[in-house]
Each structure stands twice: as structure tokens, then as C-alpha cells.
Amino acid sequence: MAHMMKHTRASCGHMFAHYDRQAEHIGNENVDRERTYLNYNLATQQQMEQGEFVRKRCSEVHCQNRKDVNVMVSWVVTAPKDLPETEYKQFFQASYDFLKKRYGMENVVSAWVHMDEKQPHMHFAFVPVVRTFKQDRKNPDVSTEWLKVSAKECVNRSDLQSFHGSLQRYLERELGHEVSVLNDATKEGNRSIEELKRQSATERLREATAEASKIVSEAQNDVKVLNRHKTALKGQIEGLRRDVLTAGQVKNVPHSKALVGDKQVVATEDFEALCKTAATAEAMLREIEPARAVNMQADTILKNAQLKAEGIIEQARRKANTMEEHLESVKYRKKLMHVESVINSDPKLIDAYKTAEKRLAEQKPTRSLSRGMEPPTR
Numbered sequence: 001m002a003h004m005m006k007h008t009r010a011s012c013g014h015m016f017a018h019y020d021r022q023a024e025h026i027g028n029e030n031v032d033r034e035r036t037y038l039n040y041n042l043a044t045q046q047q048m049e050q051g052e053f054v055r056k057r058c059s060e061v062h063c064q065n066r067k068d069v070n071v072m073v074s075w076v077v078t079a080p081k082d083l084p085e086t087e088y089k090q091f092f093q094a095s096y097d098f099l100k101k102r103y104g105m106e107n108v109v110s111a112w113v114h115m116d117e118k119q120p121h122m123h124f125a126f127v128p129v130v131r132t133f134k135q136d137r138k139n140p141d142v143s144t145e146w147l148k149v150s151a152k153e154c155v156n157r158s159d160l161q162s163f164h165g166s167l168q169r170y171l172e173r174e175l176g177h178e179v180s181v182l183n184d185a186t187k188e189g190n191r192s193i194e195e196l197k198r199q200s201a202t203e204r205l206r207e208a209t210a211e212a213s214k215i216v217s218e219a220q221n222d223v224k225v226l227n228r229h230k231t232a233l234k235g236q237i238e239g240l241r242r243d244v245l246t247a248g249q250v251k252n253v254p255h256s257k258a259l260v261g262d263k264q265v266v267a268t269e270d271f272e273a274l275c276k277t278a279a280t281a282e283a284m285l286r287e288i289e290p291a292r293a294v295n296m297q298a299d300t301i302l303k304n305a306q307l308k309a310e311g312i313i314e315q316a317r318r319k320a321n322t323m324e325e326h327l328e329s330v331k332y333r334k335k336l337m338h339v340e341s342v343i344n345s346d347p348k349l350i351d352a353y354k355t356a357e358k359r360l361a362e363q364k365p366t367r368s369l370s371r372g373m374e375p376p377t378r
Helices: 009-020 033-038 050-060 085-103 157-175 193-242 247-251 268-345 347-363
Strands: 002-008 070-078 108-114 121-126 129-135 143-149 255-257 264-266
Touching (some): 002 009, 009 050, 009 108, 009 121, 050 070, 050 108, 070 085, 085 121, 085 157, 193 268
Antiparallel strands (some): 002 070, 070 121, 108 121, 129 143, 255 264
16 A cells, blocks of 8 residues: 655656656656646645755755765555545545654655546655764763664664554544555565566566456357357258258159140149249358358457457566566666765775776777766765
């Protein structure tokens, strides 16, 4: 029902654009632009631009000037599916009140409620400021209060484990009835956004496969009905065939030449048999055409169902693969930032790095050792 994300300075801009929908193109297929006007921000006390507020708040407290520092944390709180629409506003207001009390009103960046996606939810963003005490080196008995930005200490394991239970109790007290905050995912403890996205992609693939199987199964049932109809038609045709005279029987019908003219005379009984054969042949032709149509319809139903099922599964697979590529890209960027932070933390590594860059540039000016990494600075 709620999950948490941490953001570095570099990733904040993308999140701000997602929150307030200011970007002309939002790369999210779930956004319904016709409903975007229903979105609203509950953090009305914060009048500054989001990025400006984060920079200002970080400057007011101690914040390390490193690229891998998480300067913002966000909670995504989703309205339960069984919650009536009439209680959405009350639900998000109560969730916002709970979060601002938990993490400090002075640290709130924004609290955008999105009504233009599949399930209404709120993005509560804040600067993770923690309060600690620092001992005076000259006088160990004296300690001073110290505020610093630390997502690791602010949203630690204890905070994650108690979050959903505390939120549920608060919401039930405010709304006056049970609220389904705890589910199988949240009971296990908060999971990362990468895990949730991977699970979502896997579930979509599983659902697509089930839907495709259902389509094929329904088509097969339709074909069974058509086959029963075809069997009935075959029975009717066989019954008609029994009443039809064969070519040899028609040829052997006794007949004689009339006394006047060129007409042939046959017995009344034989004449009636010939008439019945002609009528039966016409009826058979009428029955054969529907049988052919039934066969064609059955083939078309199966073919279309198969194509539709394959399309659904392929689309789900592509989405799952795209999600895996995105997650791998995120992992790579995190590793790159970690390597860069390690280099920046050691003067010897910085000197070695610059020397290697210089030598490589002298040998092959077009090649870069870091492949896009900015050179470290002291």
C-alpha cells in the first residue's frame, strides 16, 4: 500500500517533473492526461519551487557534498482498492498529516496526489534530516545539537518495520473504520521500488499468459459448438443422400417412347422418385454451403484467437524485458557512483586517476578512461 524511494540530487529533477506534471511529455503509459487536472498538492505551506527548497534545506543543515548522497526521500501511499471514492480526500489528508508529523513539517518538499493514474496515490517527498549530538573535542562532557541530511539514519530498518502498522492505526483512528494498509508485501517489510517494479512486470506477464490461455480456451469452446453444428448438418446430408437416386438408378428407370412426340414416358412411382431426388439434391446443396461456412468460421476463430494470444504474451514480455533493462541500468549507475565516490575520497586515487587520464589522452586523445565519468576533484 506504501513504498519508499531514496533520491540523489541527479534523480530529483525527474521526480519533480513526475510529481507536478509540468513536463510536456510524461513517460508513463498509465497517466491519463484528461484527468491530470484532478491532481493536487497537500503541502500548501511550501511555496518554493521543489528543487529550490531541497537546495535551501540542505544548506541549512549539514549535508555532504557528494553525488551519491540521498538528499530526498519519498513515500508513495496508494489508496486501498476497497476504499470508497468518497473517502479519497480524507484518506490522503490523514496520510499526509501522519507523514509530516513523522518526518517534520519543516522538511516537506511536496505531497502531490495523483488522480490521473490507474489507482489514486500520493507522493510525499521530504528532505531526510536527522537530529544528533556532537561531542566537543576539547570538552568531551559538552555536546551540541547537530542537524544533518542522512536518509540511512532517517529511514532505517526500524522505521521501515514500524511504518505500515503505525500508518494503519493512525488512518483507522482518523477515518473511524478499518483500512487495508497491511498486505502480503507490507507484512514482510517495506520493499525497494526495484523489487516492486520487477514483481509488477512478472505479474503482468503472468496475467497476460492467463488472459491468452483464456482467449484460446474460449475460441476452442466456440469451435466445439460449431463442430457439433457441423456434425448435425452432416447427419442431415447423409439422411438426404439415402433418398437420392444414384446416376445408375436414374439411367435404369424403365421408360418408353410416347406415341406422339419425342417425350419419354415413365411410371408414376419412378417419376415421383426422380422428383424427390431433384428436391433432395437442392436441399443438399443448401445444407452443404452452411457446413462450409461453419468450417471457415471455426478456422477463422482459432486463427484470430491464436494471433491475439500471441500478441498479448509478446507485449507483456517486451514490457518485462524493458523493466529488466531499466533495473540493470539503475544498478550500473549506482555502481559507477560508488566507484567515483571511492576515488574522490582518497587523494592518492585522485592523483593516480588524473595521471592515467593524462597518459591515455596523450596516446589516444579521443578515448576516455572513465567513459563518461566526470574527472574527480579534491
